[in-house]
Amino acid sequence: MTNDLHHIVSAIAPDPGPGLVPGARDLMNAIMDTEPTPTLAPARRRRRLSWRIALPAAAVIVATVTVLGWTTGLPGFGPRPVAALDIKQEDGYYVVQVKDIYADPENYEAQLRAVGLDLSLRVIPATPGLVGHVLATNGKKVDDRIKTIDQSGPCDKMGGCPIGLKVPVGYAGSAYITLGREAKPGESFQSTTSISALGEPLHCVPHLNKTVAEVRALLKERGIAIEGFTVADPRRALDFKQASSVPDSWYVQGGSLTMPGKATIGVFSSPMPADLVENVRKADGCPGM
Incomplete structure (x- = not known):
């Protein structure tokens, strides 16, 4: 990646x-x-x-x-x-x-x-x-x-x-x-990776640039709840802040599991650039997102 x-x-x-x-x-x-x-x-x-x-x-x-x-x-x-x-x-x-x-x-x-x-x-x-x-x-x-x-x-x-x-x-x-x-129920992960990586719940599942509402539904189908958000401009990823809630209309740009059944999702008010979405797709070895 x-x-x-x-x-x-x-x-x-x-x-x-x-x-x-x-x-x-x-x-x-x-x-x-x-x-x-x-x-x-x-x-x-x-x-x-x-x-x-x-x-x-x-x-x-x-x-x-x-x-x-x-x-x-x-x-x-x-x-x-x-x-x-x-x-x-x-x-x-x-x-x-x-x-x-x-x-x-x-x-x-x-x-x-x-x-x-x-x-x-x-x-x-x-x-x-x-x-x-x-x-x-x-x-x-x-x-x-x-x-x-x-x-x-x-x-x-x-x-x-x-x-x-x-x-x-x-x-x-x-x-x-x-x-x-494997983590026990309720035990926080001490090492984590992208929620779209091989072996993770959204691997090769189209979710980038979908709305928070849409991704919440995808995660719920897999028994995962969103426990928080990281708000960041995808072109300035190191400039971010944490939030407990965001508008359902905002766009998802990734995420990671924090413990069994819970995840933190990265979001922003505008979509990710197409080239970044393509890079993530290729890095994950997926045909398309």
Whole structure:
């Protein structure tokens, strides 16, 4: 998307989190398919219960999980903790998948450091198109040596549908990784993108330069209410103000989700220039708006 478009999006919804990048319930289900496997030590030694720890494969991992808690262990051993990450070693890489998207960051980091990785991992609520993706943290790019594992088949997310991360065995660097996850009801998104982006509710739905009344109806069909407006001249997107209400006859120039079921819409008293509408259409990969 062009710089003009980024300015429009930022005016419509000032960035609430670590930044925007091009990535899930299906992913979560896929990740949660693998359960930890307990093993027993040799008979001559004291029997101890061990479990496989899943390690975060780093670049664009999906945030997916089972609730961190306690499960029943082997007879006589009592309950055992469920790992927040699933970490295994394959072909010279640590392959990492998130098993508990609500775990404390310290739990992730303890498991990572247990296998020698100096990685900081955060999982934050993100809009649908960014769920499962590695998000930019303070504008810093993730180390290229940290790879992503994408799911096979069709994908309706920005930049792909990752299900895990791969980190080279012996990786001596450090990295700060932020992953997007689904938000709970009533939870504000910490990372968001345009409401027309791939995976978002108005992707390829004609809405630019439609009236507020028309777009309100489109959103209502999708279970979304407008909670506020950003008023900005589309040619001067950085000069904007917030409003709780505007005339229904004003024109929509974009927007973003703020939490599940709620959105902020960008508006102005006159329509957007045709060239900007065309740029948004092309950036979203849509045939027309």
